[in-house]
Amino acid sequence: MPLDEKRIAELNELCRTFRIDVLKAIHSIQSGHPGGSLSVCEILTLLYQELMNIDSAKPDDPNRDRLVLCKGHAAPMLYRNLIEKGFMQKDSMGTLRRIDSLLQGHPSIHTPGVEMPSGPLGIGLSAAQGMAIGLKLNNSPARVYAVLGDGELNEGAVWEAAQSAPKFKLSNLTAVVDYNKVQLDGTTDEIMPMIDIEGKWRSFGWNVIRCDGHDLKALDGAFKAAREYTEGPTVIIADTVKGKGVSFMEGKAAWHGKPVSDDDLAKAIAELGGEN
Ligand SMILES: Cc1ncc(C[n+]2csc(CCOP(=O)(O)OP(=O)(O)O)c2C)c(N)n1
Structure with missing residues (x-):
């Protein structure tokens, strides 16, 4: 069933509050990655709060869906979603990046709901692929x-x-590229141009879908098409904006890994319609 307008409005409202909570947590510890956490908000929120078959009461269910956050530095948005699903207590966001916290700067296997540690870029897709092969061998319906x-x-x-x-015809595997066109210290065009991002994946044999990564309806349609494609893996190239939702962060590499000051937080919360 596609998402109805009421559910889209509810999820957009969750995204708005998740953005605020993530910025508050990064502000509180004066460390973290705001830009890439905000750009991936709708992607993670739609998956965790709507589409994925996961239950914090049955974290070891062999048929649960799995998610690997390959871009592990966006961990705060992952944590906020896991908290909403009941994997951790509501007030845990305030412990982000603190010693002995479950919420480390990058996802750890000790964090409830995390399937794969990440931080070093480039390893996540192989891990996800291994999971997909295992699930397929077990005839699991999990994605x-x-x-x-x-x-x-x-x-x-x-x-x-x-x-x-x-090669392994992994139709149970969906990759999503958070295509915000900005990296750590510059634009993707400056650092390593993609030239033809869709063509690259297609030439490797993937089913390629392109959509607006902040539009929940478009993303929902893309995930549905991925589920329906049975020949092999699908990649969703989701066009996003780094720092989405906070005007002075949008599209700026400077906000990749910059602490949020008191003033920045107040301005960001005002824009997002929250309370300081
Ligand atoms: C192997 C490796 N090299 C370098 C880094 C440092 N690093 C962290 S984030 C980042 C930029 C990532 O850019 P992108 O994937 O576009 O992330 P986003 O803009 O979505 O936050 C880099 C180079 C790393 N984490 N791992």
Whole structure:
């Protein structure tokens, strides 16, 4: 069933509050990655809050869907989603990046709901592929999602995995590229031009879908098409904006890994319609 307008409005409202909560957590510890957390908000929120078959009461269910956040630095948005699904207590966001916290700067296997540690870019798609092969061998209905950054595609290891997933006809694997066109210290065009991002994946044998990565309806349609494609893996190239939702962060590499000051937080919260 496609999402109805009421559910889209609810999920958009969740996204708005998740953005605020993530910025508050990064502000609180004065460390973290705001830009890439905000760009991946709708992708993660739609998957975790609507589409994925996961239950925090049954974290080891062999048939649960899996998600690998390959761009691990966007961990705060992952954590906020896991908290909403009941994997951790509501107030855990305030412990982000603190010593002994479950919420480390990059996803750890010790964090409830995290399927694969990440931080070093380039390794996640191979891990997701291994999960997809295992599930397929077990005839499991579970699906695996790998969420990558576009700067992450500079890593050669991504393309080793991209090359072999079609060989194994992994129709249970969906990669999503958070295509915000900005990396750590510049635009993707400046650092390592993609030239033809869709053509690259297609030539490796993937089913390629392109959509607006902030439009929940478009994303929902893309995930549905991925589920219906049975010949092999699908990649969704999701056009996004780094820092989405906060005007002074949007499209700026400077907000890749910059702490949020008191003033920045107040301005961001005002724009997002929250309370300081
Ligand atoms: C192997 C590796 N090299 C370098 C880094 C440092 N690093 C962290 S994020 C980042 C840029 C990633 O850009 P992108 O994938 O576009 O992330 P997004 O813009 O979505 O946040 C880099 C180079 C890393 N984490 N791992």
